[in-house]
Amino acid sequence: MRGSVWRKAKSVKEASAVLYNSSSKKKDALLKAIVSQILGHIPSILEANKKDLNAAAAAGLSEVLTDRLTLTEKRIEQMVGGVNDIIKLPDPVGKVVDKTKRPNGLLIEKMRVPLGAVGIIYESRPNVTVDAAALCLKSGNAVLLRGGSEAINTNKRLVALIRQALNDVGLPPGCVEFIDSTDRGAVLEMLKQDAYLDVVIPRGSQQLIRFIQTNSTVPVIAHGEGNCHVYVDRSADLSMAEEIIFNAKVQRPSVCNAAEKLLVHESIASEFLPRACRRLKEAGVEIRGDKETLALVDGAVLATDSDWSKEFLDLIIAVKVIKNLEDAIQHINRYGSHHSDAIVTRNTKNGERFLREVDSAAVYVNASTRFTDGFEFGLGAEIGISTQKLHARGPMGLEELTSTKYVVHGKGQVRK
């Protein structure tokens, strides 16, 4: 097994040299071939998925995880639609992002190039296999995939079809390699392939990401958790605030950009909290509050210290009454996960101060945190949402899957 991970990483590195110089036309032809292969083999994909679902049932996998694992004809078509969307996006490779002519006549351009060999580590959703491969290939990167064990049969089938497509257009199979060992030793081995991999992008639980950051000698772009806040300022439009917190908490509670915390200025707490929390409770949300909140909201339970830094990913919200804007900013910077945080206010100065001082990947004034997303931000695609500060922060699209190089044109210049 160990030998196999090493060999696959090497194969990806070698194939990356071919992709590095492949034209946009060639890469789009490949994505089209992937679409054809998948659409031409829906029954066999569903059959492989059925195997995974049977194993999941036997293992007693939770309903949520089983749903993530499940493919249907419609979901396969959505997956293929995603690839078609990526085909339409402009190729970032070769784009000159900066250009300067120096006094000595040197023309210096900064040009986007592929990262090279990308490792993706993800959990249960099999659509990530196709999605991540398509994004990496379009941006000229070869990719080593390592999906969750629950989806192993589905993933193997999808990768076989992608590799058939590589063959169809005459690109090496190493452009997409898949680690079919499901034990954690294989991940550990993958994390030591710094001779071959340029970056590893983990998508999954905080625990998985922590494991990867601790053990990887390959640079990591972490997609961490979202402990997102909505702060309702004293001057907020309270109806707007109610809509925003309801949307941020309830519309899709299982995702990283859902709100987990509600902070409310003390001067409007007695007016705002009862009505906002009533609506949240009607939608099934459990309210955990500080003492001030408990005095205002029926049925709220006392929040524990650890609740303030927790990502619930569920219909739970922790609510705190706050003295002023400064305390709100401090609370968010201290307990938050630096993902997405919003203020609701009619005071422009307060809004600007919040935007400036809250140190998160995305900061909002008067909008739901749920917009932190590659599609919503207009990137046209998304490989994930980075919560670290290096290389890419926030939603990552095709450009974030590239590096740059300096391209210098001279006429014989030498250094004095």
Place this chain on the structure above:
Amino acid sequence: MRGSVWRKAKSVKEASAVLYNSSSKKKDALLKAIVSQILGHIPSILEANKKDLNAAAAAGLSEVLTDRLTLTEKRIEQMVGGVNDIIKLPDPVGKVVDKTKRPNGLLIEKMRVPLGAVGIIYESRPNVTVDAAALCLKSGNAVLLRGGSEAINTNKRLVALIRQALNDVGLPPGCVEFIDSTDRGAVLEMLKQDAYLDVVIPRGSQQLIRFIQTNSTVPVIAHGEGNCHVYVDRSADLSMAEEIIFNAKVQRPSVCNAAEKLLVHESIASEFLPRACRRLKEAGVEIRGDKETLALVDGAVLATDSDWSKEFLDLIIAVKVIKNLEDAIQHINRYGSHHSDAIVTRNTKNGERFLREVDSAAVYVNASTRFTDGFEFGLGAEIGISTQKLHARGPMGLEELTSTKYVVHGKGQVRK
């Protein structure tokens, strides 16, 4: 000692929150105060430096390293000049690098913000202490410095003066912390402070950098070695090629952008190599060649296999006769360190192919590799030269010491 590293990293993180929101005016006032403190205390700096030099003499430190360690009044003035140059540079923080208005009315801006808490690990030169601190502070970052043990007294004195300057302008001392323990355990401890440090930037030997990459749980921006190539194509202007290889090899052989390899197209080798190598030999350069080179160049010795991947940092060059452009590109991508590589050619098509296919931080046509440098590239400053692909590649200036955040203005938008 362990406790001390941890406490200093925490102190830097806390101070970074203050710097994050400090105005350009405040930061420039700080840099001016640093200039004043240093200029006002030259004798005590030289005294501290004298201690280090005495210890170096007693330990039998090499001439090169002793020279790097040595401060003089003139060198201190140059150091201060560097800080004055940084004051004049525009503050990258707050700059909007991208802006989009979405169909739903959301205004999304991508804005430069400080990285936060930066760790710098460097070796003998004490000027790096002031230089790195000034660059980090100007870009709004607090910094944890760990310099080489040889310069410990000089560094401590310089840091004391910087911290006096912080006090003068009313910024917390944690903006610049210095690890005064000289053992490697302190570095190891620093590399585990991912709770506090946002990035570690190592500058030094390949061995040091490898140690850091292997052991760090903090993201690293590696400043690796430069095994740089000059390839002389069949259509090259041979006089130009001679000037370029002479400059790239001889002008400053101890730096990472100096050429270590000369590749020559076989059709011009017999004309070019004798004259180019004669001149190199006259400058004291040792020629290590393949068999074809040995037949053409008097006094050349046979290159070993390992020579092709070696960074000599000395008056040594390895020379190889190459069949064609494709082989040259393959050789460079295989044996090079992806730092800086040049082609000399009059054939535009060959030049463009080389620029496109050589996967290095800087690629040149008809110019010396010695230009890979923050000042030569017009960045106005340089914290180092990154040889990795994530975040920053090539010379790193102030902008490369920043991250971004998405700043979103809404009017009550919620996700559908």
